[in-house]
Amino acid sequence: MVTDLISYEPATGAELWRGKTGDIDREVSAAREAWPRWAASSLSERLTVIRAVASRMRGETEKLADLIARETGKPLWEARAEIEGVIERVDISVKAYADRSSQRRVDGKPGVRSALRHKPHGVLAVITPFNMPVLIPAGHIIPALVAGNAVVFKPSEKVPATSQFLIDLFHKTGIPPGVVRIVQGNGEAGRKLSEHPGIDGTLFTGSANSGIQLHRQSANRPDKLLSLEMGGNNPIIVWDTKDIHSAAVLIVQSAFLSAGQRCTAARRLIVKDELFDVVVSEVKRLADRLVIGDPHGEPAPFMGPVIDNDTADGLTESFVALMSHGGRPIKHMARPIKDRPFLTPGIIDVSTMIERPDIELFGPLLQCVRVPDFEMAIDEANNTRFGLTTALIGGSPEQYNQFWANSRAGIVNWNAATNGSIGQAPCGGVGLSGNCRPGGYYSADQVAYPVVSSENEIPKGMIGIGLKADEFDGTSLG
Numbered sequence: 001m002v003t004d005l006i007s008y009e010p011a012t013g014a015e016l017w018r019g020k021t022g023d024i025d026r027e028v029s030a031a032r033e034a035w036p037r038w039a040a041s042s043l044s045e046r047l048t049v050i051r052a053v054a055s056r057m058r059g060e061t062e063k064l065a066d067l068i069a070r071e072t073g074k075p076l077w078e079a080r081a082e083i084e085g086v087i088e089r090v091d092i093s094v095k096a097y098a099d100r101s102s103q104r105r106v107d108g109k110p111g112v113r114s115a116l117r118h119k120p121h122g123v124l125a126v127i128t129p130f131n132m133p134v135l136i137p138a139g140h141i142i143p144a145l146v147a148g149n150a151v152v153f154k155p156s157e158k159v160p161a162t163s164q165f166l167i168d169l170f171h172k173t174g175i176p177p178g179v180v181r182i183v184q185g186n187g188e189a190g191r192k193l194s195e196h197p198g199i200d201g202t203l204f205t206g207s208a209n210s211g212i213q214l215h216r217q218s219a220n221r222p223d224k225l226l227s228l229e230m231g232g233n234n235p236i237i238v239w240d241t242k243d244i245h246s247a248a249v250l251i252v253q254s255a256f257l258s259a260g261q262r263c264t265a266a267r268r269l270i271v272k273d274e275l276f277d278v279v280v281s282e283v284k285r286l287a288d289r290l291v292i293g294d295p296h297g298e299p300a301p302f303m304g305p306v307i308d309n310d311t312a313d314g315l316t317e318s319f320v321a322l323m324s325h326g327g328r329p330i331k332h333m334a335r336p337i338k339d340r341p342f343l344t345p346g347i348i349d350v351s352t353m354i355e356r357p358d359i360e361l362f363g364p365l366l367q368c369v370r371v372p373d374f375e376m377a378i379d380e381a382n383n384t385r386f387g388l389t390t391a392l393i394g395g396s397p398e399q400y401n402q403f404w405a406n407s408r409a410g411i412v413n414w415n416a417a418t419n420g421s422i423g424q425a426p427c428g429g430v431g432l433s434g435n436c437r438p439g440g441y442y443s444a445d446q447v448a449y450p451v452v453s454s455e456n457e458i459p460k461g462m463i464g465i466g467l468k469a470d471e472f473d474g475t476s477l478g
């Protein structure tokens with residue numbers, strides 16, 4: 001059923017976009033019709049139009065950055081950085097395809113010639129979250145197109161304007177309209193799209209809750225690709241270090257960049273007992289100074305609002321719930337503007353809480369835990385069902401080796417923030433963070449499947465299995 005969809009600017013509450021939800025059957029059949037021709041086109045033909053996406057996007061950076069900032073509330077500088085990430089993603093996807101999916105000869109037994117090639121899956125659903133409304137969709141769509149798939153894109157219902165802009169831009173660069181379709185709608189639309197018989201697989205990024213639902217929904221279709229990139233409850237450990245200020249800068253960046261709305265954001269700060277007070281008070285001092293404001297404001301804010309009022313309400317309620325279960329507030333999470341979803345970062349000491357909830361609180365909320373020894377720090381870091389990213393600040397090279405070996409996460413950093421992953425590398429996690437189908441550079445692996453072919457110009461079989469030699473022109477056994 002087609003209904004209205006509206007998006008509002010979080011910073012001002014103004015209506016930004018109004019349109020209709022999509023017709024899934026119509027969009028899937030358009031993609032199915034366009035796919036065979038796209039798949040049969042040469043790689044260089046496909047790359048010509050895909051590369052044009054990068055140059056067109058560069059030309060439209062300011063317009064698009066303004067739209068992203070309005071629709072998500074993230075500062076303009078961050079919106080521009082996200083667009084730069086998309087532009088880079090084109091070259092990265094081309095290289096990744098060449099490295100991981102190119103055609104090559106497989107040397108087998110003497111006299112046997114085999115070739116390894118990769119085929120696109122067909123028509124893929126791409127279902128994405130609100131927080132990076134161009135980079136995350138492009139991170140799925142571009143590799144999928146390079147490999148020869150068609151795509152039906154179901155963006156987050158919270159960012160329809162930016163998503164429509166992105167798809168219009170793809171079409172303007174010469175990607176055939178049928179090859180990339182968009183269906184606006186909510187989670188139910190995502191469900192219907194992924195279950196549609198005309199869809200060969202789903203590339204999903206979003207919360208663990210939605211990922212689990214998708215997994216259940218697809219239980220009777222093991223033949224369909226399901227790539228899940230989900231959230232995290234990411235730890236950051238501070239161990240022996242003399243540079244408390246630099247440690248605190250990394251913690252603030254990890255926890256509060258994008259108002260904490262990154263899958264890779266640090267949610268749990270784990271600190272050696274003796275350093276706890278000094279580290280936490282420096283983190284608080286820096287957090288007190290962060291500029292929080294309108295995404296277009298001057299001076300540029302460090303962070304804008306969270307995505308909407310319901311999200312802000314949920315986060316302040318979670319802060320209160322942590323307090324009522326024994327958490328000791330270090331910096332209260334506040335709503336400086338009534339009725340708008342700006343939040344000041346919340347910091348809370350949860351060391352004495354008996355049961356700490358292992359959930360992703362997707363906003364600027366940092367929970368701190370003090371621990372007596374390094375083994376307990378690692379145990380505490382791993383004390384989660386998620387496993388996306390983790391970082392150690394300080395410690396010796398031996399301790400980093402131990403941390404690396406014993407950490408259960410897809411991104412393990414030393415003296416670096418938990419966020420800001422590198423596009424040239426895989427980005428993904430284990431546990432409830434993903435089903436080991438990472439994005440980033442490894443997206444190439446999700447969008448094509450390997451096909452091996454033994455190829456001879458004349459029929460070649462085996463002899464010596466009861467057949468006379470003159471009946472077969474083939475290699476002999478052994």
Ligand SMILES: NC(=O)C1=CN([C@@H]2O[C@H](COP(=O)(O)OP(=O)(O)OC[C@H]3O[C@@H](n4cnc5c(N)ncnc54)[C@H](O)[C@@H]3O)[C@@H](O)[C@H]2O)C=CC1
Nearest residue numbers: 129130155156186187190191206207210213229230231263
């Ligand atoms: N691992 C990663 O690389 C990343 C993960 N995320 C995660 O995304 C979340 C934040 O984004 P949100 O938009 O709030 O996520 P969300 O899970 O609410 O929505 C994501 C997408 O899934 C759709 N959806 C919801 N239920 C569905 C269902 N049953 N079947 C099919 N589609 C469904 C939504 O409409 C939306 O398009 C956080 O949990 C964050 O950690 C965000 C960015 C990157």
Ligand SMILES: O=C(O)CCC(=O)N[C@@H](CCC(=O)O)C(=O)O
Nearest residue numbers: 139262263264419420421427440
């Ligand atoms: O590879 C991608 O598609 C995204 C890479 C990226 O920028 N990751 C971000 C977090 C993504 C998020 O939370 O949405 C990062 O590492 O900070």
